[in-house]
Amino acid sequence: QLQLVESGGGLVQPGGSLRLSCTASGFTLDWYAIGWFRQAPGKEREGIACISSSGGSTNYADSVKGRFTISRDNAKNTVYLEMNSLKPEDTAVYYCAADPHGDEASMTEYEYLYWGQGTQVTVSS
Numbered sequence: 001q002l003q004l005v006e007s008g009g010g011l012v013q014p015g016g017s018l019r020l021s022c023t024a025s026g027f028t029l030d031w032y033a034i035g036w037f038r039q040a041p042g043k044e045r046e047g048i049a050c051i052s053s054s055g056g057s058t059n060y061a062d063s064v065k066g067r068f069t070i071s072r073d074n075a076k077n078t079v080y081l082e083m084n085s086l087k088p089e090d091t092a093v094y095y096c097a098a099d100p101h102g103d104e105a106s107m108t109e110y111e112y113l114y115w116g117q118g119t120q121v122t123v124s125s
Helices: none
Strands: 003-007 010-012 018-025 033-039 046-051 058-060 068-073 078-083 092-099 119-123
Touching (some): 003 092, 018 033, 018 092, 018 119, 033 068, 033 078, 058 068
Parallel strands (some): 010 119
Antiparallel strands (some): 003 018, 033 046, 046 058, 092 119
């Protein structure tokens, strides 16, 4: 069974940090570009970061640029999202997804075939 599982979410104070992990089971991530998306209550899901299969290309939404860093460890079949300087508006369910167009770092949702179930991130004092 092909599956992506996110972990690392939780409650953090404004200005704090979290690291999310996205681990695949049933397939290898080596050939896939991986994206992180989030959906806040009452809002549409948005792409925030993505990384090509080699890790050589990344792309970020303006809302997280300079605060979030996406990286991957193909040996561990895992992609990470390091989130720093968190703000209350970062509160959302965070999803990772796999895009078979591995050479591209695109945040176009329809290109992503496999999705995780999401992990909640809450930024609040």
